Amino acid sequence: LLQGYAEEHAIQDLLYYLADGLRRKSFGLDTYLKHVRELSRKQFILRATIYKCPQIAD
Template identity: 95%
Template sequence: LLQGYAEEHAIQDLLYYLADGLRRKSIGLDTYLKHVRELSRKQFILRATMRKCRQIAGLPLK
């Protein structure tokens, strides 16, 4: 659960820096969209897994 939490925040940081790179025109739109789609999918699965773990452990859900 702790690793998932850290991984989720790392993905948030990556998404922020990808947006910053796009804004500064360091990366192209195609590259940006490819990575955002990939990271968003991973983040969704991670959040669902963490939610399931919290349910099983009897911890409060966010």
């Protein structure tokens, strides 16, 4: 559960820095969208897992 929280926050940080890189024009929109899509999927699964863990433990 703790690792899930850490991974979720790491993904949130990555999304922030990807947006910053796009704003600075370090890479193109297609690259940005590709990585955001991938990270968003991982983040969704992590959040769902974090939400389910306490329910299963009870």
